[in-house]
Amino acid sequence: MRKIILGCGISLDGYIARLTGDVDFLFMPKDYSQKEFFSSIDAYIMGRKTLDAARKMGGSFGGSKAPAYVFSRSQPVGKREGVTFVNQPPADFVAQLREKDGKDVWHMGGGELARAFFEADLIDEIRLGIVPTLLGEGIPLFPAGFPQREFELTECKRYSGGLASLEYRRIRGAKSKANKNVSRRGRR
């Protein structure tokens, strides 16, 4: 089944962007190759604000065969300027997407759209690049307001510039509490 992968760069305090939408604090280490990940996906999901931010940074969509779906409550639905605007419940949209053959799908955003996807339990993997900066304020990757979700850590790696790469896989059901070689108590 096609996986939905939430992936983005964040500040140490969990922001995907400044309140202005700027992402100047993010950086891409030269030793942090995303090549394998890029080749594993063939569709993008994002919110309208992430589209704006991506375009501001020179990102463009529509040049490849990978469709970019932009969730928006204000834009008319339909395909234009390389992207496809959609406005439907995430669960319905993802069900349709999974009916089609294809590779995995990159959920590029955070904020409200990420919350809606976590609420509907549609995120299968998380890929974070954490930069060593506390912003102090900004747009959160994980805004409050969805049920608890368990994950499994699949990568924990350090890259140059102090980028910490953490990757997770969603654990659903009984497996979530199993096989933890740990004592269940607080750290003090």
Place this chain on the structure above:
Amino acid sequence: MRKIILGCGISLDGYIARLTGDVDFLFMPKDYSQKEFFSSIDAYIMGRKTLDAARKMGGSFGGSKAPAYVFSRSQPVGKREGVTFVNQPPADFVAQLREKDGKDVWHMGGGELARAFFEADLIDEIRLGIVPTLLGEGIPLFPAGFPQREFELTECKRYSGGLASLEYRRIRGAKSKANKNVSRRGRR
């Protein structure tokens, strides 16, 4: 100079506790030794809520020579039940603490007290144990409302149960932008 080290366990979405104050989601991997850290500190700083949570989990203070300072706006200042209640600006308190000889100081809390310490730029190191759970809501380690602060990643390590240990050192002044072998742009 004695360093102030903010250290705690958090959920993947950055919470130190549930809204109820519970920390049942945290765990301590058997392979994650804190021995070296414990031997490097000889004083604790926390907020009153963290004291309550620590006591609930069986933690006690006053048994050793390491004083525990509890910031509280509601409790009368002074020493009792193994801790010392304080109510003064963090910068003044830390300046006095640093005048005394001693080891490093463990800032155990998050939330409002962490924000006040970041605002006054009093945190020298951060030690996080990130558990692979999205809580969906809780008490944040880094509540919004302080100026941007740059750090250097000093450890990025995986422990059993999927605990990701990230450690950082505060970089102050001109060094903060130097020596990053990276291209300064967004991740897309």
